[in-house]
Amino acid sequence: MNKQSFRERIDFEMRDVQLTPERIRRIHKLTDRRAPARRLPQRLPAAVLSLALAACAALVFLSRADIFGLIISRGSDENPLAEGGVTANPTETGVPLPSAAPSFEAAGLRFLPGVAVNEDGRLVLFWQVVSEREDQALFAFKDFSVQGTAVGSPDLPQTLNGLEGLTALGGQVDGRDIPTARSFSAEVSVGSRMEALAVSMTMAVYVPTAQPQAGLETPEWVQDVVSSETWHRINNWMYGAFPDTTIPPVLKATSEPTPPILTATETPETNTASSGDWEADGRGNEAYDDYMEALLRLKAGEIDEEKLVDVARAAQRAHCMDAIEDNRLVLLPDGTVASCYVETMRDVISEEDRGPDDAQASLALAERCGVIRLVGEVRIEFTVPPAG
């Protein structure tokens, strides 16, 4: 089998599967059927940009009273980033700071930006994120944008956008403490301190879900055909307990020959080699089909409620295994399972070649899978006036 023959064969077998003219019309209608826009320069020529920035700087200077409140300090030899980050009380660093730096808050996380000038004369935008939450909140910056830089830092938005700013604040992972109030900083290079900066981004705050959405969905009508006890048994299963006690779970004990070893980090093949029962892996959808069929058979009187519970338990187990393989759940040594959101997020942000779009898609996927849940977000916008 090779890719070309596979693709050709699929295309041949599905040659009648084409977008209908009606569907194409609908797509065009939904996208306004606007003609492709005339190509425009993505970036203005430097000279034009410099002129625009100069004009902007002049306007900002003239309307300084209306500026958000950030004032660039001049003549500083200190680089707050070189000092190892920003402290909770920036004035202690001796770095000239904005006189009225704004702060933003979302779901118990405070975002404290500041501005300074480093030894090289470069304008430095920095910030600190402080968590007042007691759980393992995560945050991500989206739509990061700095406008008004003459030289610019082309990688900056790409570096900060998406999940690059994602981290966990507080709590423990695998027994290791995660530092609280971790600081993040960024530098913005400018060619002239006479320029104004318009900084904007969205800080989104997420928390891990107590129960990832990989369980069964039972139709409401089942309530009418089963006893309340059975309804409770098929719906009250939580991810706090692995739904099959016949498989002794052992976490990351690869040196032990028995019992079977199930870990979230091993590949499925390793799991299969360790446990013949692991072949159920990947069967979540099929198991759900079996469950739905069992519900219908129960309704028709062909099986009893005990049989339904057995099928439901098997389906739950298959879903749980799927979730473990997908790194959404981890099986703990005590036989319980827990969300693997941190590991999943690490996988996401460790992809070096991942672009902002992919990062956003992964974030959305993690949210959709129930690994994390958005609890708040705040739009952050402020203007740094020119130094003149």
Next chain:
Amino acid sequence: MISSDTERPAKPDMDRLIAEYGSSLLRLCCLLLKNKAQAEDAVQDTFIKVYEKYASFEGRSSEKTWITAIAVNACRNYLRSPWHRRNAGEEGLYLAEQSPPELPDGTVMQAVMKLPAKYREVILLAYYQELRTGEIAGILGIPAATVATRLRRARHMLEGELREWYFDE
């Protein structure tokens, strides 16, 4: 870095995109969802999102990879929807309604559709969309090692299904 000659369209050429990707995306979505009506909806959702997000596409991956990722996400949304799960038992309708009547058992299409969803995803992205393992991992949000493992398993399953007419020819 300032550049004066870097140009990109502000909005996508939908005619080109539909002509270039429409059929293959529809077939991909059909095989992922096993339901042609939903597949058409997923493709429509995909193109709308491409239109909306085109300005933010920075070209760090290929256009094809980017659009495929959107399509896969659209399909995943449908697969996770209660409607799809309620109607999961009717998936076979697609085969009955859409397959050419002369299509024999043992076709690649049918073999692929028999695969569990997670294996179907990787085999289609690797062999039909011809994406690399790293690209598939990025799209699916899983480690590359897991993609490789699933590919090995999927190939093994397909070999069993297609041996008579495909591998022995």
